[in-house]
Amino acid sequence: MVDGGLNLYHLQFLAVGALWTVCLSLIAFVGGGLAGGVIALCRISSFKPLRWLTIAWIQIIQGTPLLVVLFVCYFGLSIMGLELPGLVAASIAMIVYVSAYLGEIWRGCIEAVPRTQWEAAECLALSRWQRMRLVVLPQALRIATPPTVGFMVQIVKNTSLASIVGFVELVRAGQLINNSTFQPFLVYLIIAAVYFAMCYPLSVWSRRLEARLHFGQRAAGQA
Numbered sequence: 501m502v503d504g505g506l507n508l509y510h511l512q513f514l515a516v517g518a519l520w521t522v523c524l525s526l527i528a529f530v531g532g533g534l535a536g537g538v539i540a541l542c543r544i545s546s547f548k549p550l551r552w553l554t555i556a557w558i559q560i561i562q563g564t565p566l567l568v569v570l571f572v573c574y575f576g577l578s579i580m581g582l583e584l585p586g587l588v589a590a591s592i593a594m595i596v597y598v599s600a601y602l603g604e605i606w607r608g609c610i611e612a613v614p615r616t617q618w619e620a621a622e623c624l625a626l627s628r629w630q631r632m633r634l635v636v637l638p639q640a641l642r643i644a645t646p647p648t649v650g651f652m653v654q655i656v657k658n659t660s661l662a663s664i665v666g667f668v669e670l671v672r673a674g675q676l677i678n679n680s681t682f683q684p685f686l687v688y689l690i691i692a693a694v695y696f697a698m699c700y701p702l703s704v705w706s707r708r709l710e711a712r713l714h715f716g717q718r719a720a721g722q723a
Contacts, residue, residue: 506686510677517673518694520587524659524669527591529652532598539603541632544610554603561600567661569593574665586667594662598655605651609644610636646710653699653706660695670694 542554561569573596574589584592613636621631663672674691678684 506677506681506683510681510687511690513677514670514673514690514694517668517670518698520667521656521659521669522698524587524590524594524662524667525652525656528594528598528655528659531591531595532602532655535595535599536602536606539599540606540610543603543607546628558600558604561596562604566593566597566658567664569597570661570665586662586665589665590659590662590667594655594659597658598651601651601654602648605647606640606644609647610640612643613639642713646706646713649702649709650706653702656698656702657695 539554539557542550543558545551545554570590570593573593574584574586577584577589617635617639618631621635626634659669660671662669663675666672668676670691674687678687681687
């Protein structure tokens with residue numbers, strides 16, 4: 501790390517950290533989304549033991565701070581002899597964390613589909629899987645889009661905790677630069693601006709999707 505005031509090298513280092521933040525966010529969203537989809541379907545399963553097991557998983561993860569999940573994935577697994585790089589441990593922890601929240605969000609969206617739609621699908625003599633795939637899930641997807649995009653903002657911001665396990669994302673890069681320049685106000689002001697630049701468009705997109713959904717629901721109600 502170059503000593504002295506903030507320079508171009510430091511800004512490049514922050515840019516690399518921001519890129520790793522984006523990469524970790526995408527890993528968490530894709531992996532957590534796949535696991536969350538399975539959890540949502542298990543959550544509404546007619547098989548009661550599976551449903552209760554899923555509820556227990558959601559309650560445990562949502563009731564545990566992400567920082568603790570990171571510690572368990574990094575230090576806990578190393579105690580058992582499984583040494584993981586910071587990126588891998590952070591990815592596993594984020595996927596576990598995101599899966600519980602997206603699973604519950606999507607479960608709520610599936611159950612928000614009007615019961616008349618479920619009943620109409622049953623009248624067509626469709627199987628349970630056909631009802632879900634052809635009737636319920638397409639409507640639930642439209643309902644789920646705004647809260648899902650909104651939750652992506654939380655994913656991006658929560659990646660900052662990955663610095664605890666030595667993964668050099670945006671915040672960790674800022675810490676290293678601050679140790680060299682001793683300009684915490686300027687360094688963290690830049691970090692805050694970068695996070696804002698990443699999160700604000702997602703927030704605006706989420707609000708627009710939500711407004712569009714409400715407009716569509718009002719139009720359907722007036723038809």
